[in-house]
Amino acid sequence: MAAPDIPPAGAPAIRTIAMPADTNPAGDIFGGWLMSQMDLAAGSVAAMTSGGRTATIAVEGMIFHRPVKVGDEVSLFAELVRIGRTSMRIHVQAWRRQRHRAASEKVTEATFSFVALDAAGRPRPVTEPAPG
Numbered sequence: 001m002a003a004p005d006i007p008p009a010g011a012p013a014i015r016t017i018a019m020p021a022d023t024n025p026a027g028d029i030f031g032g033w034l035m036s037q038m039d040l041a042a043g044s045v046a047a048m049t050s051g052g053r054t055a056t057i058a059v060e061g062m063i064f065h066r067p068v069k070v071g072d073e074v075s076l077f078a079e080l081v082r083i084g085r086t087s088m089r090i091h092v093q094a095w096r097r098q099r100h101r102a103a104s105e106k107v108t109e110a111t112f113s114f115v116a117l118d119a120a121g122r123p124r125p126v127t128e129p130a131p132g
Helices: 031-050
Strands: 014-017 054-064 073-083 087-097 104-116
Touching: 014 031, 031 054, 031 073, 031 087, 031 104, 073 104
Parallel strands: none
Antiparallel strands: 014 073, 054 104, 073 087, 087 104
């Protein structure tokens, strides 16, 4: 028997409920919906890290481990893994939990790359904001 999945420590960047409008023709949650939620979670970390506007420039290693069902609570954990001169790499894991159960399982993960942007939409150096 496999060991139970254990979500990352700490609070998720986003927590949401998968709804019927988010399904594909097979009745599972559409992968594009899940990817957009992951992008939102990574974007939140990127904006806080850079202290301003950012844009997604790449998604690497998108792996769908298990399906998400209607009514599942989806928690998205985002971890900053690298800061470059103008860019950031953020690894995101998506976890599902059936509403009536305590156990969670990892459903998807990927690494998102973001670039910090200036007011004109051009890349700018990442400047970490002061704590607090």
